[in-house]
Amino acid sequence: MYGQSPQAIPSSYDPVAEAESILQERQAALSPSNPTAPSLWQAMRTTTVRSALSTPLSALGSIALGIGVFEIGWKIGSGANAKFLKLGVPEAIPDTNTDFRGNGSYQELWWNPAGYDPYFERVIQPVAGFTWMRFTDSGWYGYWRTGSPESDCDMNRVAPPAGVTVVTSAFFGPHCGSLPDRTTDYHLAYVAEDSLGATGPIETYTTQSYDRSSPEPTPPSQSTVEGNIDTALADPDNDELKHWINYQVGSPGESDPSGVGQDNPDIPWESWTDLIRHFETHGDEFDTPYEDLHEYWRDAAEIVEADEMSCIRPSDGSKIYWDSERQAIVIVTDGKIQTYFVPDIGFQYWLTECNS
Numbered sequence: 001m002y003g004q005s006p007q008a009i010p011s012s013y014d015p016v017a018e019a020e021s022i023l024q025e026r027q028a029a030l031s032p033s034n035p036t037a038p039s040l041w042q043a044m045r046t047t048t049v050r051s052a053l054s055t056p057l058s059a060l061g062s063i064a065l066g067i068g069v070f071e072i073g074w075k076i077g078s079g080a081n082a083k084f085l086k087l088g089v090p091e092a093i094p095d096t097n098t099d100f101r102g103n104g105s106y107q108e109l110w111w112n113p114a115g116y117d118p119y120f121e122r123v124i125q126p127v128a129g130f131t132w133m134r135f136t137d138s139g140w141y142g143y144w145r146t147g148s149p150e151s152d153c154d155m156n157r158v159a160p161p162a163g164v165t166v167v168t169s170a171f172f173g174p175h176c177g178s179l180p181d182r183t184t185d186y187h188l189a190y191v192a193e194d195s196l197g198a199t200g201p202i203e204t205y206t207t208q209s210y211d212r213s214s215p216e217p218t219p220p221s222q223s224t225v226e227g228n229i230d231t232a233l234a235d236p237d238n239d240e241l242k243h244w245i246n247y248q249v250g251s252p253g254e255s256d257p258s259g260v261g262q263d264n265p266d267i268p269w270e271s272w273t274d275l276i277r278h279f280e281t282h283g284d285e286f287d288t289p290y291e292d293l294h295e296y297w298r299d300a301a302e303i304v305e306a307d308e309m310s311c312i313r314p315s316d317g318s319k320i321y322w323d324s325e326r327q328a329i330v331i332v333t334d335g336k337i338q339t340y341f342v343p344d345i346g347f348q349y350w351l352t353e354c355n356s
Helices: 011-029 037-050 222-234 236-248 272-285 293-306 347-355
Strands: 062-065 071-076 083-088 107-112 129-136 139-141 144-146 165-175 179-192 212-214 310-312 319-323 328-333 336-341
Touching: 011 037, 011 236, 011 272, 037 222, 037 236, 062 129, 222 236, 272 293, 272 336, 293 319, 293 328, 293 336
Parallel strands: 071 212
Antiparallel strands: 062 107, 071 083, 107 129, 129 139, 129 179, 144 179, 165 179, 310 319, 319 328, 328 336
16 A cells, blocks of 8 residues: 555565565556456555545545546655546536636536535535536536526526436425525535546556646554554455455455456465565476466466375475476475475485485
């Protein structure tokens, strides 16, 4: 999560920095057309905010909407750790009202806290988020009303943009000041703060064109970050992200919720960092070099499961498995794979190891 944020990664995390870079590559490699990708990117963004590592979307304050505009670019932070985010936004609706600039329809999303009350408690926004605001010749309005045949009293009678949540509240009382009491439906449209879409992964900022820029927050303590991440990943709304991370870091038997990779083997590696180290050390030794870390692990597990040729090493109780087709060795200790490689000293040496 530090790697997804505009903060520097603490030196105490150096042992897992390589694993973190692989996670970044994997989530960036997801195709926007993958139905799971946007929700994963959005959950990552939300988790970095909840961990206090990144800037909350409320810092944007307001977002201008436009016809044919579906995303904005947001730069957070500065220097080598700056990040670039793509935020999905609703498209403005076609509108004939003239704004105060004299250049046609004008609509924005304005951030408001939960309980925002634009019209004397007749309709209330239930959660913190961005309220759809529309400018008419009478000014800005964050609500509209329907239910009356008197068009001169029904202001802002329009359908809001796609992708917003509409709250409707019926109110009985005086209408337009001079008309008799009657029931009128009041409406408000909003996007919850964390629900603005993610149309791409969090990226390192280089020279991308951006619409908005914000500073990074004050660096939180590591204990704060770790506790907040635990809390965020325990949220059922983040189950998909939790399973994706568990899959990527080698939880045995875990499935890839994005549907890209095969299930992880049931036989675990000693640790994910060890898997990375052995993959990078030995992956090129095979006749067909391994390019994928999970494939390297799956083949090692298949050799263990086949158990065509194996022996116990008396010196430490490890089990040595030999694969004649690949001319490769897998060593397992306490049910965990320690290494998978092509020996350069021949099979006879490993028979000796078993008999020593």
